[in-house]
Amino acid sequence: MDLGLFLQTIVNSFQGIAMYSLATFGIVLIFRTSATTNFAQGAIATFGCYVATQFGVINGMNLWVSLVLGMLTAFALGVIIDNFIIRRGKDVNAAGKQMITMGLLLVFTNIIPVIFSMITITTPATKNFATGSFNFTLLGQDIYWPYQSMICVLLAVVLLGAVFAALKFTKWGLGVRATASNETVAKMMGVNTKVITALSWAIAGALATVAACSMQTVLNPAMMGKAQTYGFLACVLGGLSSFIAPIIGAIIIPVVINFAAIYTSAWAELIMFCIVLLLILIRPNGLFGKKFIKKV
Template identity: 25%
Template sequence: MTGLLDHVLGGLALGAVYALVALGFVVIFKASGVLSFAHGSLLLLGGYLTAVLHDDLGFAGALALAVLVTAAVAGAVDRLLLQRIGQDPRAAHVATIATIGVDIVLLTDLARRIGGDLLSLGDPWGDSVRELGPVTVADSRLAAIVVSAVVIGAVFALFRYTSWGLSLRAAAEDVEAASLMGVRLTRVRMIAWCLAGGLAALAAVFLAAFPAPGLERTTGQIALKAFPAAVLGGMASPAGALAGSLLIGLTEALVAGYQSDLHVLGEGFADVAPYAVMVLVLLVRPTGLFGAKGAVRV
C-alpha cells in the first residue's frame, strides 16, 4: 500500500509538471490553430539558461530571467516567422511544420552547448526528502505540485478575468468574427506564445530536479509526453489539458513502479504508456475528454 501511495504522489507531481507544458500547447492552438512542436527546445532553453545563470544570479534570479528570455524567444518565433506565413487555416498547417524546423535549430545549438554534461539548475530542494506518514517523498516533488498548482490557477484566472483571455476565447470560437469585432489577433497569439514559452521554462526546473540526475541535452524530449495530455483533453480545452496531464502522469508513474509485474508488455513500456493511453481514449472519444463536436453547415 505504501508503494502505491509513493507512485500516486510521484504521478501527481509528474502530471502537474506536464500540465504546465500541455497548457502551452493549448493556448497556442486556441490562439492560432498551430500545433507547436518547438516546445521541447523552448523547455530545454529555459532549463539551460537557469543552469548557466544560477551561480551568478542565484536560483530565483536565474529562473526569473530564464522564464522571461524563453517567453521573449517564443514570442519572437511567432511574430517574426509564423505570423508572416499567415493566419488562415491553411497557413496554420504550414506554421505547424515550421515549428518543427524551429525545434531542430534550437535543439541542435543547445545540444552542442550542453554536450554530454549533466547540468545542475541550482534548485533549493536538492535531493532532500521528507516523511508524510507512511510515504517518503522528495521535496522537489512537493514543490512541483505546489508551484504548478499556483501557476496553473493564475493561468486559469488569466483566461477567465482578463481582456486577453476574453480575446483568446473569441479567437478560438471564430477568428473572422473576432477580427471584425476589433480583436487584435497578432497581439493575442504573440502573448499566447510568450505564455507558453514561460511555462515551458518553469517546467524544465522540475523535470531536471531530483530524482532526475540533472539537465541533459535530451531533457527537451520529455515535453513530447505532454502532447498526448493536450490531445486527451481536446486540444483546445485548458481544463482538459490539466485532466489529461494528471492522467498521463499517474499512468507513467504506476507503469514504471510496477514494471516488474508488467514485463509481458516489454521493458521500458512506461515511456510509451502516455501514447498508449492517448490512443485508447481517442478510440472511445475521438474529440478528447473535454472536446466538443463541431457543427458543420452544408
C-alpha cells in the same frame, strides 16, 4: 497492491503531473489561438532552461532569479517567433505552420550547444531547489514527498492558477477566448489578435521553461522531446475544446505510467501509450471534448 504503495505511487506522480501540465498548457494555448501544434515548444523551453542554468549554475546566481531570467528569455522568444515568423507567412495553412515550428525545432536544437558551450552533459541542472523530503502519515501509511517535487507542484499550481485566473477575469483572457472561438470575428470585434497570439506564444514558452527546469534529467538539447510528445497526447486525450481538459489528460498520463511501472518498469510507457491510444479511439474528441462541427 497495498494501500501504502498505492498512496506512495500517487505522491510520486506529483512531479510528473506538475511538469506535464505546464508543458501541456502551452501547447493548448497555442493551439487555441494560432490553430497550430507547436513542435518548437520543447526547444524554446530547453533554451530557457539553458539560460537559467547558465546564470544559476555556471555564474552562480540565485536559482530563483535565474529561473525568472530563463522564463523571460522564453517569453521574449515566443513574442519574436510569433511576430516575425508565424504571422509573416504568406497564407500558410495549419500544416505549414506546424512545419515552420519543426524548422524552428531544427534551428534551436542545433544552436543551443553552440551558444551555451559551457554547459555540457555533466553540468548539474537547475533542478535542485531543495533536498530532503517531507515525511508524513496518511491513513496509517508512511509516505514521503520530496521537497523538490513539492516545490515543482507549488510552482505549477501558482503559475497555472494565475494564468487560469487571467483567462477568466482579465481583458486579455477574454481576448484569448474570443480568438480561440473565431479569429476573424474576434478581429472584427476590435480584439487585437496580434497581441493575443504573441502573448500566448510567450506565456507558453515561459511555462514550458519552468517544466524544463523542474525536469529530473541531464541537460541536453533534446531533453524536452518526451515531455512534448506526452503533452500532445494529453491534449488529444483530454480534448482541445477547453483549456482545462488537457490538464486532466496531463494528470492521467504520469499516473498511468507510475502504476504500470510497479509491475514492469521497461514496458510502463508502452502500456501507457496503448491505454491512451485506446481511450482516444473510443472518444476521438477527447474525454471531455465537444464535437468539432465541420461546415461544408
